[in-house]
Amino acid sequence: MVTFCEGISNFLGSADLSDFTITCGGHKWPVHRLCLSLHSSVLAKACNGDFKARYLEGQQKTYDFSEYPKETVAALVRYLYNFDYEVHGEEHGQRMCFHVALAIMADKVPKAFDDHEEGIFADMRQYDIPGLKTLATEKFQATVDETQHAAELAEVAIVAYGAEAATKDICKAIATQLVKHESSLPGREEGEPIETVLQDYPQLAVEIIKLMRPKVSEYPRPPECVEKIYTCPMGCGAKLKAYIPNNKGDYTCPKCGQDRWGQNWARCVQSS
Structure with a gap:
């Protein structure tokens, strides 16, 4: 071969x-x-x-x-x-x-x-050349990590998201790079170029949000913070599922509106 x-x-x-x-x-x-x-x-x-x-x-x-x-x-x-x-x-953005x-x-x-x-x-x-598409995508993914300026990412995002169906993996790499360099995001030091792109290509904003959203499974609650089922200490019959610390202030019943200290709620936990 x-x-x-x-x-x-x-x-x-x-x-x-x-x-x-x-x-x-x-x-x-x-x-x-x-x-x-x-x-x-x-x-x-x-x-x-x-x-x-x-x-x-x-x-x-x-x-x-x-x-x-x-x-x-x-x-x-x-x-x-x-x-x-x-x-x-000649420029990094041009090569991307x-x-x-x-x-x-x-x-x-x-x-x-x-x-x-x-x-x-x-x-x-479009010319249906699978090998070339794979190679170009891999070369881009290897190059995007070298990006130093938000303007370069904005430039390439316009090209990629202008043909999103053909550049799915490339678009994801761009969003990932933006999340890595938070200074490039809107409202940050270098965020202005990207903010303009997000207005034209909202799908990029969706990708960024997905990547920034914490995965709950990666941050499990400690055993003492597990939600329990409580009945209202005032006897109104309300039941709620929540985590109520014993020693940190009053908590209001959503049904009768009465406030009671956490220790009072702790006495009304339903047995599992």
């Missing part, structure tokens, strides 16, 4: 046996239909001319990715042959967004759009 993969990588950028071309703006990459088809069901259809969209892929033996940045297309082509890609971007963009690009095409009608494929930006 390793030898086979190494052999495939030798054909990256090579015109030898090339029978298809990927284009982006003025750039061209000679590729091989077999390689494209093995990775992607969508590109396989493009190679076979199954789409009737504006690209005319099958007849012209070319596929135009001009709606994408050149660096993103170059990373895709490299992955098709090397099962890896080089990260583009690069991983997210590739994960979105490689996501499975929604079933509703999986047909050959003219016009549908023109706006289809």
Whole structure:
């Protein structure tokens, strides 16, 4: 298997046996239909001319990715042959967004759009490349821990939550990172960029709340704080389930409204 993969990588950028071309703006990459088809069901259809969209892929033996940045297309082509890609971007936030963009690009095409009608494929930006999506997600998860500034998380959150169905694991990693760095949350020192994002993408707020909510099972009450069933010391017949310390003030019966010291309530505990 390793030898086979190494052999495939030798054909990256090579015109030898090339029978298809990927284009982006003025750039061209000679590729091989077999390689494209093995990775992607969508590109396989493009190679076979199954789409009737504006690209005319099958007849012209070319596929135009001009709606994408050149660096993103170059990373895709490299992955098709090397099962890896080089990260583009000078800033940390740009590199994180690069991983997210590739994960979105490689996501499975929604079933509703999986047909050959003219016009549908023109706006289809997902190419069903499972290996690339997994790799991009893993690279993002390894990179997000290095984030130092809230503005970087805000930038990548906009990209990820803009395509939430394709970036579920990435979105969770972003929310987890925000909880780790509480200064990035709204109302904190660096919280302003994230506050703006939360207004546009409330699902991020939901994820943060879920992560911050303490798990009751992790914080069990000590034995002396277990709730018990009490009857009202005044004889009104009310019963309530609560924890009432013996020596800490008066407690009011919710039925008759009478206050009694904790020790009085303790004498009225029902036997289990």
